[in-house]
Amino acid sequence: MNVIVVGCGRFGAGLASRLHQKGHQVSVIDQTAAAFENLDPEFRGRLIEGDVLSQDVLHRAGIERADGIAVVTNSDTLNAVVGHVARTVYHVPNVVVRNYDPTWRPTYEAFGLQVVSSVSWGTQRVEDLLVQPDIRTVFSAGNGEVEIYEFRVPPRWHGRKLNELLPDLPCGVVALTRAGRASLPTCDIVLETDDVVYFSTTLEGVQALRRLFKED
């Protein structure tokens, strides 16, 4: 794939290096040449120094032939503007922009862009690890509105049915691992100690389950 990464801070440089390692053709744009020092020494790709709002810079990065563009600078308005141009002027098939300050989400929503909020996502992960290790997040859809969690069935829930434990929860069961073997369970499966249950739910859903964990 031909991919453009706009913004070569730690985030952009890390992304560009990963894409290069996976064998993609990567062009990196940044307004200051010094930023390219953030890149992995092994990185091989095109480096373009310049103002990304200049048409000439976008063309030199190959935006007309790009399969994807990631706009990950630390300016939310710049990310939104470049994302909008990539999508509506150049019809780049895959446009992803980074949301730097989470309070700027409504601006991105107005543009209808695919957004990754690294700060929201990161703080949520840290909070999970810090506060509630018995129910872990394993996958996050969107920017954490719905997530897939896993938990290990405690001995006190042995012999109970999943849908007894989770009667009113807005959730879907994704998989169950028993003795190292995964299966697609129905909600009336009888749990055994140390089963690992994977389920998807909202933030409210997981809070309800966490209260249940504490009550028993």
Added chain:
Amino acid sequence: MFVVIAGGGRTGTYLAGLLVAQRQEVRLIEYRKELLVRVHHELPTEVVYEGNPSRPDVLEQAGIRRADVLVACTDSDADNLTICYLGRACYNVPRIIARINNPRAGWLFDSKFHVDVAVNHTEILASLIMEEMSLGDMVTLLKLRRGNYSLVAEKIAEGAEAIGVAIKDLGLPQRCVIAAIIRRGEVVVPRGVTTFEVGDEVLAVTDREGEQRLIQLFAPPNNSNHTFRHADVAS
């Protein structure tokens, strides 16, 4: 008329002051503390709204929903484009005007981001300065884009061919009309019998052929390196 101005730099603040003096309703949005001190010093308190104008909630609280005109004149092109886009896409503001900071970003300031009029101050300033320097040179004031016509201005240089000649005797081509003569600060309405004097500033509507003829007539006798200068004003 209710005007919302985003950005309290010198341009935004001065514009807000002019509109206040004309008794228009104005709201200026600015968030940078260092600028707000000066803004508050120059404008009435009720005109200033403190917040970042690239954010929908701030625009809403500043009254964008009932704005007749939105002016984006922050010193960031990305901010100005975001503000213009929000102004039309979310709030349907009827007229949107934006300032271009870096001319290289100028290509984005059109319907892509719902900009109705883009003001490129670098270009305007440069062409005004060139106009002031132009004794004997012609300046294009306005391109009339639907035809090949322009509104041009030229000062009559000393020793020029046209001096003392009546308009009807100049032999102007068909598609060239003298629109006005500015003589010692007064407008003279041109008639066939009007003659030209040194220092007259002549406004003409003309096609390219007419421009060439006017240059020959108004330039100093031995001036061979005439150039056209275009102040690109949207028509």
